[in-house]
Amino acid sequence: MLSFAGSLKVWVALEPCDMRKGFNGLHALVSERLGEDLRAGALFVFSNRRHTRLKILYWDGTGIWVMTKRLERGTFAWPRNVESGRAKLKLSGEALAMLTDGIDLHGAKMRPWYERE
Numbered sequence: 001m002l003s004f005a006g007s008l009k010v011w012v013a014l015e016p017c018d019m020r021k022g023f024n025g026l027h028a029l030v031s032e033r034l035g036e037d038l039r040a041g042a043l044f045v046f047s048n049r050r051h052t053r054l055k056i057l058y059w060d061g062t063g064i065w066v067m068t069k070r071l072e073r074g075t076f077a078w079p080r081n082v083e084s085g086r087a088k089l090k091l092s093g094e095a096l097a098m099l100t101d102g103i104d105l106h107g108a109k110m111r112p113w114y115e116r117e
Contacts, residue, residue, distance in 0.1 A: 010093060011089070012079055014078075023066055030044050038059045040059075043058050043096065044056065054068070078099075079091075
């Protein structure tokens with residue numbers, strides 16, 4: 001299980017991407033598709049069309065990390081794009097940990113007293 005600090009920003013790309021992309025290809029997606037700066041210290045999460053693989057891109061101040069997870073069975077419960085034209089969704093570090101551990105967040109909701117910015 002991965003653990004992420006509560007103050008870490010996480011951006012999830014809602015549209016699938018080509019999982020053959022490496023450092024440069026994912027960096028281009030962060031800039032062009034998501035409109036974000038990789039060096040801002042956030043995690044950027046991408047999935048394939050079937051949601052069986054994901055890649056996380058992260059700048060740690062000295063270089064770029066690419067983390068990959070491939071499921072042997074099943075799929076990730078990927079967030080739906082409910083607004084047309086929306087390319088990304090902000091998640092908390094805790095929500096990302098649940099997503100990567102196989103918890104379906106579609107029916108879950110955060111209680112107002114628990115939300116943090």
